[in-house]
Amino acid sequence: xxxxxxxxxxxxxxxxxxxxxxxxxxxxxxxxxxxxxxxxxxxxxxxxxxxxxxxxxxxxxxxxxxxxxxxxxxxxxxxxxxxxxxxxxxxxxxxxxxxxxxxxxxxxxxxxxxxxxxxxxxxxxxxxxxxxxxxxxxxxxxxxxxxxxxxxxxxxxxxxxxxxxxxxxxxxxxxxxxxxxxxxxxxxxxxxxxxxxxxxxxxxxxxxxxxxxxxxxxxxxxxxxxxxxxxxxxxxxxxxxxxxxxxxxxxxxxxxxxxxxxxxxxxxxxxxxx
Numbered sequence: 042x043x044x045x046x047x048x049x050x051x052x053x054x055x056x057x058x059x060x061x062x063x064x065x066x067x068x069x070x071x072x073x074x075x076x077x078x079x080x081x082x083x084x085x086x087x088x089x090x091x092x093x094x095x096x097x098x099x100x101x102x103x104x105x106x107x108x109x110x111x112x113x114x115x116x117x118x119x120x121x122x123x124x125x126x127x128x129x130x131x132x133x134x135x136x137x138x139x140x141x142x143x144x145x146x147x148x149x150x151x152x153x154x155x156x157x158x159x160x161x162x163x164x165x166x167x168x169x170x171x172x173x174x175x176x177x178x179x180x181x182x183x184x185x186x187x188x189x190x191x192x193x194x195x196x197x198x199x200x201x202x203x204x205x206x207x208x209x210x211x212x213x214x215x216x217x218x219x220x221x222x223x224x225x226x227x228x229x230x231x232x233x234x235x236x237x238x239x240x241x242x243x244x245x246x247x248x249x250x251x252x253x254x255x256x257x258x259x260x261x262x263x264x265x266x267x268x269x270x271x272x273x274x275x276x277x278x279x280x281x282x283x284x285x286x287x288x289x290x291x292x293x294x295x296x297x298x299x300x301x302x303x304x305x306x307x308x309x310x311x312x313x314x315x
Contacts, residue, residue, distance in 0.1 A: 076102040116144045153182050169208040176201035214299035222304040233261050234294040245315040255311045263302035265293040
């Protein structure tokens with residue numbers, strides 16, 4: 042029962058230890074060994090919070106090994122995967138940071154277009170939270186690069202405002218389906234209210250105590266009248282027929298969906314007296 046959880050926790054801990062070991066190897070200039078561990082972590086699917094660090098240390102190792110083309114590809118992956126990320130001055134060798142920022146600067150116009158396109162797609166499919174987050178990234182990146190061929194600020198701001206307004210707007214009212222009979226389990230329904238309900242007395246011999254019950258299933262129409270009545274649990278066949286005839290004359294305030302009256306079916310327990 043608990044084995045899957047134990048395995049997952051063990052894998053998570055193992056991934057953390059491997060990344061720490063790779064950092065130690067990099068610090069000791071064992072770049073090939075560190076790179077081998079980092080590649081293994083990537084192949085095993087690192088957790089999202091470690092993925093960026095794994096990719097960054099791969100770049101560190103590749104640059105240290107003079108594998109410039111692979112390092113540039115790694116930096117591009119980091120910039121596209123984490124557009125707002127910049128390596129810190131305290132933890133990154135100056136040569137690597139300079140190279141990273143130069144590649145990032147060149148890629149930002151393309152990255153902004155990609156982030157904006159993803160945010161628009163999220164907006165179109167009504168994933169408004171993701172859309173707003175994407176437009177926020179576009180605005181931050183646009184402010185960073187300054188004037189460009191495309192003025193991203195009004196575009197992203199306009200769509201962001203639309204997404205905010207749509208997210209804060211109340212949901213549209215439910216629209217009833219013509220001819221459909223709703224019931225107590227139907228969402229968005231206001232149930233009917235009894236206005237008039239005359240119950241005929243039952244024969245003394247049919248009532249074992251001062252009070253008995255009959256269960257009816259009623260379908261109440263859009264005008265509040267009883268469209269049909271069916272006995273689910275009766276008392277006496279003769280009395281049940283009388284009660285059904287009486288039920289057809291009962292009146293209700295009709296059930297509503299989105300302010301419109303609808304057909305409504307529900308069971309009702311009727312107390313009868315002798």
